[in-house]
Every structure is written in C-alpha cells, then in structure tokens.
Amino acid sequence: MRLDVTVLVENKVDRLPYGAIGKHGLSILLETEDGFKILYDTGPQWEALVHNALLLGKSLKDIDAIVVSHGHHDHGNDLIPILDYIGRDGIPIFIHPLAFNRKADIKMNSDKKDLLDMKVDLRLSYTPLLVYKGIWFSGSVPRRDGNPVHPVRNDKGEVIDEVLDDTSLYILGEKGIIILTGCGHSGVINIIEHAKEVLGVDRVYAIIGGFHGIGQPKGYLERTVSFLASEEAEILGPCHCSGPLVHSLSQFPGFIDVRVGTSISFEL
C-alpha cells in the first residue's frame, strides 16, 4: 500500500508553491492509498495550515484522524478552529495525556475540555496505539540516552518541564521503519530505539521531522550524528527545530531539505 507524506507547515518555504506561508512549527499530512488521511500536528496557526493545504491541492475536510506530537503551540495550536473547519463530530485525536499539563507559556491553545466540547474521540495514551494499518502513535518514549533533552527551565535555571508528552509516529514500511517526529524532545536516538522495539523491526528506512538540536547537553549532537551514521537510513529529513543538526546531517547521502510542500511516497 502506498503512503503519501506531505509537509503542510514548516519554518521554511520554497519559491513554489507560490504564496505558501512558512511558520515556526510543523504539520504533516499522511494519505494512504486506500483513502485514510491523518493530520500529524497542526502547526502554530490554522490559517497557515489551511492556506498551504489548499495551495498544495490537499483538502483537510476529509481528515480521518489527528495526531498531536506534543502540547507545544508550534505543533498543536488551533485545534478548535481546525475541527470547526472540518465540521464533523467524532474525529479521533491521538495525544499524550501529559500534553494538557503544561504550565509554561509555549503550551498549545486548547485543553482537554475544549476538545471534548467539540465531540472529538480523544485517544489519550502513555503507550503505543495503532492509528491505522501499520501507522503507530508512539506514546511515551523511554529516555535512556540524554535525559532530559532540551527541558524548559525557569528564571533560576531549574527544570520545570521535561516535555515528557513528546511522541512520534512509527510506520511499518516495506523497506524498514518510517519515523515522523514532532520536535524530537525525546531525543532522536531514544525515538529510533523505541520505534524498533514497538514495531519489532531493526531497519530504519526514513526519519523526518524535528530533531531538536538547539540547546542540547554537551556531546549530544556528536552522539546523535554518529548514531544516525550507523543507522544508514535512506531518507533523513531533519527540519523545524533541528538547528545545528541540519548542517551536520546535510552531508549524509539520504539527506533531504524539508520545507512546505516537500512530498514523499512510501510503500507500506
């Protein structure tokens, strides 16, 4: 079965599609050959999401499921106007339960009650959940390497949020695992190891999304680059908040420069 993955919102835009809006954030559309559509993250602003989707010839009206990678505003904002725009009850929304516990001001702009009022089918889970044939919501990612990864600190430098609600999508591809990350707060190494455990497959074919390279502890970037080198993924698309990792990984054979409109087809 073919799976088409299209980036609807990202920090960067290209000359084409002309007029696309770049925003600090991420939103990716997944479309299966048999007609199931998943919206992975909504980005920071619904107008940018809908505008870019229409420019790219993608309808969001017939979305079958939404997955929110974590409760930061650049990934899960404007769920209410988006649900209004879709205009149907009972849409499943997969999200980590801790996504609603955030105190810091970078939290997304809806809470659990807002969503339940919109009559969504809220799928809160700490553990992996099947979204659709071979496409898994990761649930909590164990942090065996580099814990915590880019935590939120208060004025005194104390850690107030380890972003434990960070999740990814793990997809069972014909040539290996396809991983879509949000911000990657759990750490790319941890995410890959977890994806292998959840799917019971050792080969990683593609990893695309935020690899959170900004503000990381000493040694993290070097360790991540050498780990990714050993994985030899055929498609490597660090974007959004990957920071210096984009430059380091741009020399890899599988590197792709992800921006609004980037589209890739996979076989599942």
Ligand SMILES: [Fe+2]
């Ligand atoms: Fe982010």
Ligand SMILES: [Fe+2]
């Ligand atoms: Fe984030």
